[in-house]
Amino acid sequence: MDFSFLTDPRYDFLGAFWMTIQLSFWSALGAFVLGVVLAAMRVSPVPLMRGFGTAYVNIVRNIPLTVIIIVMSQVIAGTLGLRLAVREPGVNPQGFLDSQNFRLAVLGFILYTATFVCEAVRSGINTVPPGQAEAARAIGLRFTQVLGIVILPQAIRAVIAPLGSVLIALIKNTTVASAIGVFEAAALMNLYIENEADKFPATFLAIAVGFVIITLPIGLLFGAWAKKVGVKR
Amino acid sequence: MIEMRDVQKHFGALHVLKDINLSIPAGQVTIVLGPSGSGKSTLCRTINRLEPIDSGTIAVDGTVLPAEGKELAQLRADVGMVFQSFNLFAHKSILDNVTLGPIKVRRMNKAEAEKLGMSLLERVGIASQKDKLPAQLSGGQQQRVAIARALAMRPKVMLFDEPTSALDPEMVNEVLDVMTSLAREGMTMLVVTHEMGFARRAGDRVLFMADGEIVEDAPPEQFFTDPKSARAKDFLSKILTH
Ligand SMILES: Nc1ncnc2c1ncn2[C@@H]1O[C@H](COP(=O)(O)OP(=O)(O)O)[C@@H](O)[C@H]1O
Ligand SMILES: [Mg+2]
Numbered sequence: 001m002d003f004s005f006l007t008d009p010r011y012d013f014l015g016a017f018w019m020t021i022q023l024s025f026w027s028a029l030g031a032f033v034l035g036v037v038l039a040a041m042r043v044s045p046v047p048l049m050r051g052f053g054t055a056y057v058n059i060v061r062n063i064p065l066t067v068i069i070i071v072m073s074q075v076i077a078g079t080l081g082l083r084l085a086v087r088e089p090g091v092n093p094q095g096f097l098d099s100q101n102f103r104l105a106v107l108g109f110i111l112y113t114a115t116f117v118c119e120a121v122r123s124g125i126n127t128v129p130p131g132q133a134e135a136a137r138a139i140g141l142r143f144t145q146v147l148g149i150v151i152l153p154q155a156i157r158a159v160i161a162p163l164g165s166v167l168i169a170l171i172k173n174t175t176v177a178s179a180i181g182v183f184e185a186a187a188l189m190n191l192y193i194e195n196e197a198d199k200f201p202a203t204f205l206a207i208a209v210g211f212v213i214i215t216l217p218i219g220l221l222f223g224a225w226a227k228k229v230g231v232k233r
Numbered sequence: 234m235i236e237m238r239d240v241q242k243h244f245g246a247l248h249v250l251k252d253i254n255l256s257i258p259a260g261q262v263t264i265v266l267g268p269s270g271s272g273k274s275t276l277c278r279t280i281n282r283l284e285p286i287d288s289g290t291i292a293v294d295g296t297v298l299p300a301e302g303k304e305l306a307q308l309r310a311d312v313g314m315v316f317q318s319f320n321l322f323a324h325k326s327i328l329d330n331v332t333l334g335p336i337k338v339r340r341m342n343k344a345e346a347e348k349l350g351m352s353l354l355e356r357v358g359i360a361s362q363k364d365k366l367p368a369q370l371s372g373g374q375q376q377r378v379a380i381a382r383a384l385a386m387r388p389k390v391m392l393f394d395e396p397t398s399a400l401d402p403e404m405v406n407e408v409l410d411v412m413t414s415l416a417r418e419g420m421t422m423l424v425v426t427h428e429m430g431f432a433r434r435a436g437d438r439v440l441f442m443a444d445g446e447i448v449e450d451a452p453p454e455q456f457f458t459d460p461k462s463a464r465a466k467d468f469l470s471k472i473l474t475h
Contacts, residue, residue, distance in 0.1 A: 135311065136322070139386055140334060140386065145337055185302075
């Protein structure tokens with residue numbers, strides 16, 4: 001197979017995967033935080049919060065990701081005019097568009113992936129014996145402290161491995177960002193398909209292997225991490 | 234120290250606490266006895282509102298417990314609770330288990346909390362295990378840590394809900410010894426237990442519960458030698474024969 005396209009200056013193979021990694025990193029960070037907040041809402045004693053958490057998760061996780069990303073770009077940024085980057089007059093708008101689209105994509109991934117983080121964390125909460133919360137309440141901790149200091153740390157440790165799967169799914173899902181002009185690995189693949197149609201098996205293999213190189217260690221790492229921090233009872 | 238007035242509690246259709254009136258003066262050690270399902274745990278749990286009540290009032294040291302919220306959390310801190318299943322925070326070290334409340338609830342600084350924590354662990358004989366996790370300790374050791382954790386809040390009252398029932402027999406005494414010394418020092422205690430030796434040795438008063446009611450209220454010697462009600466006689470005959 002001819003892999004010469006990997007060093008062809010017209011294609012920035014490493015740059016495209018670097019974009020995939022950046023999308024994944026910021027989305028994972030945001031999705032973790034929002035997911036934990038949603039999980040906290042879903043076990044909150046306040047009915048309004050519980051209702052919001054439940055409704056959010058059940059609506060958002062059932063919308064195809066492509067739809068969410070396109071809505072971010074067309075509706076949220078286009079029609080409603082949300083600006084996530086500064087557009088300077090007189091300057092080539094490409095820089096603005098790149099930042100804007102990147103951030104819109106990250107926001108879309110966060111909103112979507114958080115629902116899966118929430119459900120993983122919630123199943124983790126179910127593994128924490130009720131006595132833990134009782135003991136925490138009995139020493140005078142408030143609800144937010146009970147959750148933040150006693151329940152969530154144990155719940156999250158119990159679901160490190162499933163969270164690893166959520167992260168792997170997220171990394172592969174970032175390919176959807178090419179739909180709104182973010183030049184990541186899938187966008188590069190499309191370019192290969194257009195320009196290097198004759199090298200199809202090689203280009204395909206290069207992209208696939210690129211993803212496996214990123215995701216395989218994550219699976220192994222999270223598996224080992226889960227064993228290390230798992231709470232013994 | 235504890236005043237319960239006309240307290241009623243239902244679980245659905247089940248009437249678990251029937252018109253409880255109870256006054257426990259400071260320094261008294263009250264033993265709660267009764268068959269399984271008679272409402273002993275529920276009684277304990279209502280005193281620091283882990284379980285809400287339907288009606289009536291419960292006051293601790295003159296302050297009536299509010300329904301929920303910040304003030305309740307503060308008042309709970311004054312009531313120490315020791316559970317049958319220890320309930321040590323599984324992800325925290327032994328020392329952290331003891332210092333968590335003083336730091337987060339009493340706003341004590343870390344150094345001071347650790348000094349207090351170590352002195353309490355010393356007292357219950359677990360100081361050398363301070364860096365271990367709860368799962369690495371035996372049941373008896375875990376329960377002693379749980380007592381230290383409750384004491385770290387400098388509680389006005391200590392509630393014990395069958396603190397030795399989940400322990401292997403050889404570990405029961407190490408926990409009872411700690412409780413006996415607490416009783417000697419004048420701690421106000423409410424203890425649900427079937428340990429008759431402890432009840433006689435450390436108890437000032439026995440409450441016998443059946444079907445959600447306090448059926449007898451007597452000094453230990455009198456209760457054990459001369460129970461008044463048929464249900465108490467029946468209960469004693471069952472637990473004293475083995
Ligand atoms: N959370 C609960 N929900 C419903 N019923 C309960 C609950 N907790 C206890 N009960 C019932 O209330 C009664 C009293 O229970 P409990 O106070 O635990 O008794 P004891 O500690 O004396 O064995 C029992 O019949 C028990 O089944
Ligand atoms: Mg009980």
